[in-house]
Amino acid sequence: MIKIRGLHKSFGALEVLKGIDLHVQPGEVVVIIGPSGSGKSTLLRCINRLEKLTSGQIIVDDYDINDRKTDINLIRTEAGMVFQQFNLFPHMTALKNVTLGPVKVRGIPRREAEALGMELLEKVGLKDKAHVFPDQLSGGQKQRVAIARSLALKPKVMLFDEPTSALDPELVGEVLEVMKTLAKEGMTMVVVSHEMGFAREVADRVIFMDEGVIVEENTPRELFANPRNERTISFLSKVRSPIE
Amino acid sequence: MAGHFNFKASVIWESIPILLVGIKYTIFITIFGLVIGFCLGAVAGLARTSRNPIFYRMAGFYIESIRGTPLMVQVMFLYFGLPLALNARIPPLAAGIGAIAINSGAYIAEIVRGSIQSIDRGQMEAGRSIGLTHVKTMLYIIWPQAFRRMIPPLGNQFIISLKDTSLLVVIGVGELTRTGQEIIAANFRAFEVWLTVAVMYLVLTMTIAKVLRMLERRLEIR
Numbered sequence A: 001m002i003k004i005r006g007l008h009k010s011f012g013a014l015e016v017l018k019g020i021d022l023h024v025q026p027g028e029v030v031v032i033i034g035p036s037g038s039g040k041s042t043l044l045r046c047i048n049r050l051e052k053l054t055s056g057q058i059i060v061d062d063y064d065i066n067d068r069k070t071d072i073n074l075i076r077t078e079a080g081m082v083f084q085q086f087n088l089f090p091h092m093t094a095l096k097n098v099t100l101g102p103v104k105v106r107g108i109p110r111r112e113a114e115a116l117g118m119e120l121l122e123k124v125g126l127k128d129k130a131h132v133f134p135d136q137l138s139g140g141q142k143q144r145v146a147i148a149r150s151l152a153l154k155p156k157v158m159l160f161d162e163p164t165s166a167l168d169p170e171l172v173g174e175v176l177e178v179m180k181t182l183a184k185e186g187m188t189m190v191v192v193s194h195e196m197g198f199a200r201e202v203a204d205r206v207i208f209m210d211e212g213v214i215v216e217e218n219t220p221r222e223l224f225a226n227p228r229n230e231r232t233i234s235f236l237s238k239v240r241s242p243i244e
Numbered sequence B: 001m002a003g004h005f006n007f008k009a010s011v012i013w014e015s016i017p018i019l020l021v022g023i024k025y026t027i028f029i030t031i032f033g034l035v036i037g038f039c040l041g042a043v044a045g046l047a048r049t050s051r052n053p054i055f056y057r058m059a060g061f062y063i064e065s066i067r068g069t070p071l072m073v074q075v076m077f078l079y080f081g082l083p084l085a086l087n088a089r090i091p092p093l094a095a096g097i098g099a100i101a102i103n104s105g106a107y108i109a110e111i112v113r114g115s116i117q118s119i120d121r122g123q124m125e126a127g128r129s130i131g132l133t134h135v136k137t138m139l140y141i142i143w144p145q146a147f148r149r150m151i152p153p154l155g156n157q158f159i160i161s162l163k164d165t166s167l168l169v170v171i172g173v174g175e176l177t178r179t180g181q182e183i184i185a186a187n188f189r190a191f192e193v194w195l196t197v198a199v200m201y202l203v204l205t206m207t208i209a210k211v212l213r214m215l216e217r218r219l220e221i222r
């Protein structure tokens, strides 16, 4: 579903991604962990071309995203993106947030889009908030609307960039629940998150990134129980909460 | 007879109907000037947010040259100077509207640029991430939010431009100030007439300010 080969990305003189190779199979859930500044967000942003690659290749669903012939707006609808800060459109109701893509990108009639929108809001448990503006939603609700907004384009892949790290702890669960449901339905997902419980439960693979490279990858069980690389060991010992 | 001032209220009542004709011109010039100025300002402001160096520089040249020169000079250049080069007369009213438009456009450009740049970058990214093009994201997501933020400074510009129209007196457009001047030329009652003119400007600007506050409050509620 996603094939990344030799991906390099620099901001000016700063090389943030230093040769990433990653294949994600259809239906696979990959969780990326790693210290701040290691390039996790940049990697996700390269996948739907919010950042231009410096070199290397990314294939999403058989489309080379750097190929001039590829319609980049199409790729972006194939790979939905969920942001840490939600980035809902504050001047639109929850429902309008969700239907904007289908209407303006896909050209679906408003009626149909609204039916789809209501269906998706129901799926994320927010049918009753359809006509509410974002400033009246809690963080968890905002993020669930944002997920519905991405799903409205019927993407083949969902990219999550620390979707719960801006949330109050008591609101994290509701967002993770939605993500788990998606995973169980067979959605291909790449998730940057330090929610170890989530990774353990739904991830097929956990990737540890540091300083722009993939240091180690394994099943969550293996990676958490027997990390091999020293950097992984030291990172895990830092993020692990005492409860686990 | 120096030092013998007596206030004549009747002058005020007599001049009001004539001044009202001047007010009509003042309002007409302000509104038309600002509508065109807003179009100019929107284009120049957008160009200032663009990555295209040609648009960026051209808009910068326009904004800097207008903001860096007095309106009075712009008006006279437009009305007395430019016709010589073009070999065509510009009617005073058109020159007046044009001057207000070009002048306000430069200030509005800065308002537009500032409002657009004040919108969180995440909004553009979210728009792009659901497959909207850059233009569509601007149109449906950035612009509506930025426009709300433009309203208070645009209102301010409205008031400034309205007062600026009084400078058009130098090219003989029959707006409020010019009308006052003409009345005084006939009756020599400078105190009463300028006082009336001043009060009329004040009523206009205060009305605009009030309408704006109402509009802002309504937008806050949404």
Ligand SMILES: Nc1ncnc2c1ncn2[C@@H]1O[C@H](COP(=O)(O)OP(=O)(O)OP(=O)(O)O)[C@@H](O)[C@H]1O
Pocket: A011, A014, A016, A034, A035, A036, A037, A038, A039, A040, A041, A042, A043
């Ligand atoms: N637009 C940009 N311009 C310049 N430098 C950038 C830009 N975006 C990111 N960087 C730099 O790239 C590096 C990697 O950033 P990135 O956001 O990918 O890290 P991250 O792993 O997601 O970190 P975090 O856990 O804090 O979100 C950082 O040093 C950051 O300062």
Ligand SMILES: [Mg+2]
Pocket: A040, A041, A042, A161, A162
């Ligand atoms: Mg990040």
